[in-house]
Amino acid sequence: MLRVKNPVLPGFHADPSILRVGNEYYIANSTFEWYPGVEIHRSRDMVTWEKVASPLSEKRLLDMDGALASCGIWAPCLSWSDGLFYLIYTNVRSWNAGAWKDTPNYLTTASSIEGPWSDPVYLNSSGFDPSLFHDDDGRKWLVNMEWDWRKTGSHQFSGILLQEYSTEQKALVGPIQKIYPGSEIGMVEGPHLYKKNGWYYIFAAEGGTSYEHAMSVGRSRCLTGPYEFHPHNPLLSSYGHPEIRLQKSGHASWCDTPDGRSYLAFLCGRPLPGTLDCVLGRETSIVELEWRDDWPYLKPAPGEELFPSGAVRNWPADSFEPPVVLDEYRKKGEFPPATKSIEYRFDGSAIHPDFKNLRTERDPEVYSLTSRPGFLSLRGGQSPVSHWGQSLLARRQTDFSFSAETKLEFAPTSFQHLAGLCWRYDETNQYLCALTFDENLGRVLKVLTFVDRQFMHYDPVPVPGDGPVWLGLTVQVDSGRFRYSPDGKTWRILRPVLSAAVLSDEFGGMGFTGAFTGMFCIDTLDYTARAYFESFKYTVL
Structure with missing residues (x-):
């Protein structure tokens, strides 16, 4: 049976x-x-x-x-x-x-x-x-x-x-x-x-x-x-x-x-x-x-x-x-697993139905597959705590241990430009790995954490040149770490260690959803910056 x-x-x-x-x-x-x-x-x-x-x-x-x-x-x-x-x-x-x-x-x-x-x-x-x-x-x-x-x-x-x-x-x-x-x-x-x-x-x-x-x-x-x-x-x-x-x-x-x-x-x-x-x-x-x-x-x-x-x-x-x-x-003699690894490409005519955005009908000017064929283009939106106009596309976390990776092209010119990889529950509990701009260092990566409304950001990691950046997230049951690579082969682990429990229904009061991981673009300067994502990979570990 x-x-x-x-x-x-x-x-x-x-x-x-x-x-x-x-x-x-x-x-x-x-x-x-x-x-x-x-x-x-x-x-x-x-x-x-x-x-x-x-x-x-x-x-x-x-x-x-x-x-x-x-x-x-x-x-x-x-x-x-x-x-x-x-x-x-x-x-x-x-x-x-x-x-x-x-x-x-x-x-x-x-x-x-x-x-x-x-x-x-x-x-x-x-x-x-x-x-x-x-x-x-x-x-x-x-x-x-x-x-x-x-x-x-x-x-x-x-x-x-x-x-x-x-x-x-x-x-x-x-x-x-x-x-x-x-x-x-x-x-x-x-x-x-x-x-x-x-x-x-x-x-x-x-x-x-x-x-x-x-x-x-x-x-x-x-x-x-x-x-x-x-x-x-x-x-x-x-x-x-x-x-x-x-x-x-x-x-x-x-x-x-x-x-x-x-x-x-x-x-x-x-x-x-x-x-x-x-x-x-x-x-x-x-x-x-x-x-x-x-x-x-x-x-x-x-x-x-x-x-x-x-x-x-x-x-x-x-x-x-x-x-x-x-x-x-x-x-x-067996059934297939309920979840599987998948690599999402953005060379089609529609965004994969696994991806969700927040609160509003998708504006094709914000979420575009045509502005650069083969890429998902996100136009910068409001801050990560906004309930109105975030530019974010994410999928459910369906496994206790998983890896997420994306290849990003982004040319920030202000600290108010940020794009990258997220692991989130809601606006008050979330983690971001953001490619952004520093007046002294140029392009940098920063990890931003929001834990029960307490915001922290960590030391910038310089990213030389203007080429693509690979961003990753590895989650092992109760903790996760962001990582990045300049070539998709050699990876550097970023601090800090991230607690998975922060993204639970029970943390910081009652919530009804669940953890998501995905891509975002923020532009609190004038909502014009664009980030280009070539792929997004979700791997069950």
């Missing part, structure tokens, strides 16, 4: 919404302040996942100018009905300013997952994590958590709301009903509604999104409730099991296979060994469900029991049996 090791989407892939259409499976994930918004993968077997769409790629669909770190796109819901994909999403405008949150929710549709996607329909702002349920009588219902600012001094999660959605009016209609208060775990969010064998099921995240995270289940014969709790809630949680590899498990969604098997996609975190620091962010894993008395349970791995020592097994297995094993895997 072949089993797939979790996570199936490593690195920052939070809040998975799983869907089956025909024989194909889709997962939509949160992207927060990263652009384009929402990321969708497709698979035939739940083993290999191909990135097929980032629907919110135009300003008409998503405007995040000025969004703070970990604002933006929270917990999308992808569904299918009437020959259309329905995508529901929240564009969070504020989240950590005390008792208040600003959480407008929207709906867009498309007949193909690749688009085009319709102009967004505004739904409501009463809370976040909206989800659309298509009942078998043709009616459609929106559920979302409610945020109650009056509950100052405690958690403002006050239950799950239900309201009908009219496709004719393109609006919510009818009364708003609170149908699910959540269990005693508290902080109920991330709701999804399903129907099976005459029962309505509500799956909801609880416990916050850290190590107490969980997912509870309720069921009812009536859509509006009352919902009875699962006799062994939570259905899923890693809490109380520090020995397992997949921590922080929760925020899940479910789909059935054509032959009736049930699978649960959920978020989880893998902390650095001996720590609670999740540098890779919240990732997507999958487990199979089994049904007993019309209640779902996590299917135990071979040799394990559902009720060990009388307690229900609700912590996730390290791997799962996929619904389909393609012949290519059966012959090899």
Whole structure:
């Protein structure tokens, strides 16, 4: 029996919404302040996942100018009905300013997952994590958590709301009903509604999104409730099991296979060994469900029991049996790794979909593949702490140990010109290796560190001449070092040693994304300097 090791989407892939259409499976994930918004993968077997769409790629669909770190796109819901994909999403405008949150929710549709996607329909702002349920009588219902600012001094999660959605009016209609208060775990969010064998099921995240995270289940014969709790809630949680590899498990969604098997996609975190620091962010894993008395349970791995020592097994297995094993895997006797090394070239007509930028639709004058063919040209943007106009292109860190390299051509003439390689979490926690200018030394390399808003820069390293420079980053689990080379062969290690933990969800307060590495260009003089990157290589170590 072949089993797939979790996570199936490593690195920052939070809040998975799983869907089956025909024989194909889709997962939509949160992207927060990263652009384009929402990321969708497709698979035939739940083993290999191909990135097929980032629907919110135009300003008409998503405007995040000025969004703070970990604002933006929270917990999308992808569904299918009437020959259309329905995508529901929240564009969070504020989240950590005390008792208040600003959480407008929207709906867009498309007949193909690749688009085009319709102009967004505004739904409501009463809370976040909206989800659309298509009942078998043709009616459609929106559920979302409610945020109650009056509950100052405690958690403002006050239950799950239900309201009908009219496709004719393109609006919510009818009364708003609170149908699910959540269990005693508290902080109920991330709701999804399903129907099976005459029962309505509500799956909801609880416990916050850290190590107490969980997912509870309720069921009812009536859509509006009352919902009875699962006799062994939570259905899923890693809490109380520090020995397992997949921590922080929760925020899940479910789909059935054509032959009736049930699978649960959920978020989880893998902390650095001996720590609670999740540098890779919240990732997507999958487990199979089994049904007993019309209640779902996590299917135990071979040799394990559902009720060990009388307690229900609700912590996730390290791997799962996929619904389909393609012949290519059966012959090899193994599945491919979830991540692989890759060298990105910039000699095509489009930037590889692995790369994300921050907050805004890409301006072709800022991100250009044509101003110098064969190169990615970045026009200098705002500072590394700006929420408005950074010029930065980065990809997820998907492995604890990796190497990143880029070849850069850049002719700075001011200390306000900087370009190079970054390793970052957000504006307050990031590391930069920058080629810049010094009035006495000419071109120099400087390492800049931002650690919980404390900024430092290190002694300049002269870079003679005006030719290309190779920049590198090597990360070994809990630490990293920048390096540079004048010829791509002989490398010099730069100080200091960089702590990976600084780029975790847990460092310096709560964050929701994960570590990225990539390329940037800064020009705080007049936004005209250009940096040219010939390639970017990501190598799994």
